[in-house]
Amino acid sequence: MSQNFEQLCNLHVCDLVAYEPGKPIEDTARELGLDPDTIVKLASNENNLGPSAKAVETIQSQLADMHLYPDGGGYALRTALSEKLDVDFDQIILGNGSNEIIELLSHVFLNPQVNLVASEHAFVVYRLMGNLFGANYKKVANPDFKHDLPAMLAAIDENTRLVFIANPNNPTGTDVTQAEIDAFMEALPEHVIAIFDEAYYEFLDEPVDVLKYVRQGRKVCVLRTFSKIYGLAALRIGYGVASKEVASILQKARQPFNTNSLAQAAAIAALEDEEHVTATRAMNKAGLAYYEQVFKEMNLEYVPSVANFILVKAGQGEAGQELFEAMLKQGVIIRSMKSYALPEWVRISIGTQAQNERCVEVLKNILQ
Numbered sequence: 217m218s219q220n221f222e223q224l225c226n227l228h229v230c231d232l233v234a235y236e237p238g239k240p241i242e243d244t245a246r247e248l249g250l251d252p253d254t255i256v257k258l259a260s261n262e263n264n265l266g267p268s269a270k271a272v273e274t275i276q277s278q279l280a281d282m283h284l285y286p287d288g289g290g291y292a293l294r295t296a297l298s299e300k301l302d303v304d305f306d307q308i309i310l311g312n313g314s315n316e317i318i319e320l321l322s323h324v325f326l327n328p329q330v331n332l333v334a335s336e337h338a339f340v341v342y343r344l345m346g347n348l349f350g351a352n353y354k355k356v357a358n359p360d361f362k363h364d365l366p367a368m369l370a371a372i373d374e375n376t377r378l379v380f381i382a383n384p385n386n387p388t389g390t391d392v393t394q395a396e397i398d399a400f401m402e403a404l405p406e407h408v409i410a411i412f413d414e415a416y417y418e419f420l421d422e423p424v425d426v427l428k429y430v431r432q433g434r435k436v437c438v439l440r441t442f443s444k445i446y447g448l449a450a451l452r453i454g455y456g457v458a459s460k461e462v463a464s465i466l467q468k469a470r471q472p473f474n475t476n477s478l479a480q481a482a483a484i485a486a487l488e489d490e491e492h493v494t495a496t497r498a499m500n501k502a503g504l505a506y507y508e509q510v511f512k513e514m515n516l517e518y519v520p521s522v523a524n525f526i527l528v529k530a531g532q533g534e535a536g537q538e539l540f541e542a543m544l545k546q547g548v549i550i551r552s553m554k555s556y557a558l559p560e561w562v563r564i565s566i567g568t569q570a571q572n573e574r575c576v577e578v579l580k581n582i583l584q
């Protein structure tokens with residue numbers, strides 16, 4: 217009767233490490249006996265201004281239709297996106313968060329015979345997905361926390377299928393320039409699909425254009441999300457923009473109703489709410505400047521960021537995890553960078569001015 221459980225499952229899955237998200241407010245409140253309303257969460261790069269009021273209103277008006285399946289083809293949202301981005305309807309695929317598109321790409325292109333290329337401090341989901349599909353993960357050094365695109369090109373071999381470039385990158389907050397991208401695309405071999413993960417694109421002052429490569433029919437997939445600037449992380453809605461051949465094969469790999477009606481409707485409303493986006497960008501800009509000023513005063517090393525979070529060095533050894541734990545006890549949730557092989561560092565998401573000040577107060581209490 218006794219069966220070793222490990223003999224029942226796929227071995228490469230047994231060996232995986234589950235993704236560790238930012239610590240939820242409710243968990244923290246329960247474990248530490250704190251009032252959830254007093255907890256400040258700056259751990260998952262959410263929009264601390266909240267969702268667009270227009271998106272909330274739209275959802276409320278649609279609640280009574282919850283018994284109906286969503287439009288699996290996402291017609292209205294894909295139409296709105298194709299108009300906004302000036303690409304064809306067929307070039308857009310919706311995902312249950314853009315994370316799902318990363319999984320779909322992996323379904324389609326990864327297996328134990330091939331590899332993917334990404335930076336040393338790239339978004340951890342690329343590695344998790346590579347492992348899930350048994351593909352080899354080729355990690356490329358990123359001096360100064362910036363993607364080294366020429367080194368990434370050099371790492372590509374005949375078995376490479378996917379190369380991931382988050383721009384701006386999470387958790388480093390750095391970006392690559394249009395000139396760097398253009399040189400990269402010029403040299404990219406035909407058998408490799410380039411994935412530009414633009415989860416934080418809307419925060420950029422000088423946005424780059426990679427959609428031109430989609431329009432040219434190159435093998436690229438651009439990932440965007442409603443989880444960050446649009447403030448809809450709970451709804452799980454993101455999208456990929458890809459050349460037709462890539463987009464159509466991704467469509468075959470998804471669940472029939474992978475994105476829900478409320479998320480689709482809220483996304484359309486959020487997309488049109490330019491005021492909310494502008495207010496968020498302003499809050500973020502002020503918050504980034506505030507943290508940089510504080511870190512300078514405190515003599516803390518940090519990585520200048522163009523996104524809605526900032527990487528700061530807490531000290532030596534395991535200082536990042538220690539700072540995370542100490543701040544957690546005082547009701548401020550930040551992110552330890554241990555799982556990113558940056559044990560000395562923490563990542564702080566930009567909040568409202570009041571949240572940022574509370575975070576800094578607790579930070580100073582602990583470090584000084």
Ligand SMILES: *Cc1c(COP(=O)(O)O)cnc(C)c1O
Pocket residue numbers: 261312313314315316339382385386413415440441442443444449452453454
């Ligand atoms: C947050 C994030 C995503 C998107 O997450 P979803 O909520 O699944 O849309 C994708 N890539 C990076 C680099 C991110 O930081």
